[in-house]
Amino acid sequence: MNFDYSDRVKELQAKLERFMDEHIYPNERVFAEQLAEQECRWFNPPILEELKEKAKQEGLWNLFLPKSEYGAGLTNLEYAPLCEIMGRSSIAPEVFNCNAPDTGNMEILERYGTEKQKENWLKPLLRGEIRSCFSMTEPDVASSDATNIRGSIVRDGDEYVINGHKWWSSGAGDPRCKFSIFMGKSNPNGPKYEQQSMIIVPLDAPGVHIKRMLPVFGYDHAPHGHAEIEFNNVRVPASNILWEEGKGFAIAQGRLGPGRIHHCMRTIGAAERALDIICKRIHERETFGKPLKDQGVIQEWIADSRIEIEQARLLTLKAAYMMDTVGNKEAKTEIAMIKVVAPNMALNVIDRAIQVLGAAGVSEDFPLASSYASIRTLRIADGPDEVHRRTIARQELKKYQKRSFSHAR
Template structure:
């Protein structure tokens, strides 16, 4: 089996890596200084500056695969971007994951990537012109409102937000939380999932609709923290939808298609998250190794204590295994489609955050008291990665799918009765 990257895969990965080294890493201190001053919920100037450089160099909108598995509803609209394969983009996403704010510089950050893919694949020409175009150009941000506080949202059929047709409009009522991106002042549009047909089959009750954030009745009730971090200026909000009226033409694909859209949206998004998480793990092992080599305890470098040799070795092994599984999943998505790769997508979605959390935890331990402080980015990275064990489906849901696929290999299995000796 040949694991060598081809010329195109290497070329894009190296261009992204070089751009980050030249234009993002040297500005990291500037980013954190701007983030810390003034209002928490604001546009950070250094990101806007770097975005212009990236776009001028053609490093923009990498995430949209050239073929999304089915023809778009309206194929007259041309998406602007490199349109890399899942495998090609996975390699770039790992590089972006090494610095927390890098993805946005390439217009490749969630939830905009998933929302753009939904609009590109399922949207009408009018929806694309109104919302996809400014998202594609990096002029606005967006949100995806699915999870609800009153139900177990790991089962999307539990969603209770109502969408009732009233003439030429839908009237929406409900409460959403973990609505990523609503704190950003540039967030202008949200894709909202709710029920239009409560009496239909459980997977045809839901629909997705475009809701402008300035529509009357849309209220951000509070911004949520993750282990004390507010993740500003992006953030996660609890949003109330109180008799929100939006035109009927804002429905995406049609009534009862929401669950279908969600499934199509989440497959590529899971790969993106996982590859960025591998980049986070690479930054963590680097920070850990440098710390261990530069500190002395009990008369020798901390790196020379055997327990740390074991931890560093385990970290490197786990990163390499996780990367291979993720690249396998991306390659299968490209060659056989998302459905064929569903088991691999589920496995990587469980493995990548768990792996990165273990390495981050060891890196925090290696830094002593500094590791849990704000002086290093390890604690905030741990809090961020911990959310990925919920995002795009909790571990338990993915493990269930993996186990069922495994059990399905043995349909004729019968209980064995041990014989007597």
């Protein structure tokens, strides 16, 4: 495995880092101030749209979508260091049109959508004109097992009738969010993994009701947000089905692989920023007669943080390499491993940074508290740690199925 970055990636890294330094970090506070001053928190602050135009002009737009005519033509391995840079700021991914859940939805549409679906939904997303959400998780079942889903997709002539109660549909708070990709059961009596389908549901369709926006540890994540949505006898054209009936579970597995690794890449970026905050802060503060940088426990925290970040990064790069070379299915163990490792690593590093900053660490003057709250959800989102550990253990145990253990001691 060769993780050397190509000249093109190095060039994009340099451009992204310069853009972050010149435009993203200085405007994080502007974003927060404009959002607070708006009458409605669910509209994008003007600064975000200004930054997006700048990103387009500099060619830092739609850098994801490997092996696609619609993206930048980068592999997962090439995109990894770029996505990591974006992860250093909560506002950066949207500025570059590389934000979840739109990236995952664009990958679904690019891979499984019809030409009409691509024209109506994919291309406006790629241009940044609209946003989307993904409605899979339900409040009434254990959604870590997608086969539990109760939402229904029933064919009625030239239409499908959609019913279901979904929540944590991230992005639905934004008025620009025009559709949801809804996962539900279309054949409850079919084979276990062919009962589900996915379908495009316009959010302005009769019967779609956004019940409430859900805060995360007190953060509403406006203007993005996470919605609880009720779908009551919503009728959509049969042409809105994705791929075909019964392919919902397969699509979900295809979508969640790239989505998980993107989360891990961004999470590593957040950890790097937390470590950067630690290293800068300890040069400015003294305790008990000497600088914080000379305190042994602080040095241990820095060393442990660097070790943990590098371990997570290397495992993430390996997973990206495997996705590129042998495919997402064959890389599922590595994807599962990074999904456990990266959020836990980042939470450790951010927690140390909060401890170094003390009271300032839990304030809104630094990004640490909001970053911690956001990343803590990743131990649940796209599958909880326990499910991924189950996958890893099962794959490990398969290696021993045909072995003889008579010699074991």
